[in-house]
Amino acid sequence: MAHLQQDPCVSSAGYRLGEAGAEHRALLAEQMLGIVSHDLRNPLLAIRMAAGILARRAQEPRTTQLLAQIIQSTQRAERLAADLQDFCQVRGGRGLAILPVPGDFQQAVASCLDELRLSFANVTLRHVRLGEGRVAFDHDRLCQLIGNLVGNAVAYGHPGAPVTVTAHIGVASASVSVHNLGMPITHAHISELFEPMVRGYSQNVALRSVGLGLFIVRQIARAHHGEVTVHSSWRAGTTFSVVFPRNCS
DSSP states (O other): OOOOOOOOOHHHHHHHHHHHHHHHHHHHHHHHHHHHHHHHHHHHHHHHHHEEEEHHHHSSSHHHHHHHHHHHHHHHHHHHHHHHHHHHHHHOOOHHHHHOOOEEEHHHHHHHHHHHHHHHSSSSSEEEEEOEEEEEEHHHHHHHHHHHHHHHHHHOOOOOEEEEEEEESSSSSSEEEEEESSSSOOOOTTTTTTSSTTOOOOSOOOOOOOOOOHHHHHHHHHTTTTTEEEEEEETTTEEEEEEEESSSS
């Protein structure tokens, strides 16, 4: 029996059609993800605000504890929704929009940490201040960046160990570093840490993410004309550092 041979032109055309279809489906999925993540933010904000009002009026300790858990979980969901929306924006080629305004960098970091202490009530968050002065930065993006780094430190760091956030203001640059103790990151894993959908092993299953946090951190750093680095070892722990010009506009 003669063997049927496939026309290479037909095969190539079919492959291109299949590839185009896959790209179209991926684009639709990303667009849908962006829409859903955007539309989730208002309901999540309403839940958090309502829970906050009830918590202030609560009389029983157990009720207060449950409402605090609702607030913490809602804040985590809000950060995830923001990261998903930013991911879709970057993938769409638009990059992250920032609005850098000169301000008190140390006070802004302190304010961000005050908010994060509500989300990570069982974690000791330390703020180390090095230098004073005004820096041009986007306040909301700075809080998002610190939140992602702190969330990463809590998820992958040693349970119960403090997380230290160091804000440094130099002559021409400013930086924020987040340090935690725990299992070090391997050199092989460091090279892919800032890619989307990459996760390490976390002892805290409840705090595992979809793997967008560090990707967004790098995008925020680059939007400020800066960069993010990581140093990790058994002895020193793990430190993520973001450095950017004091005047990044």
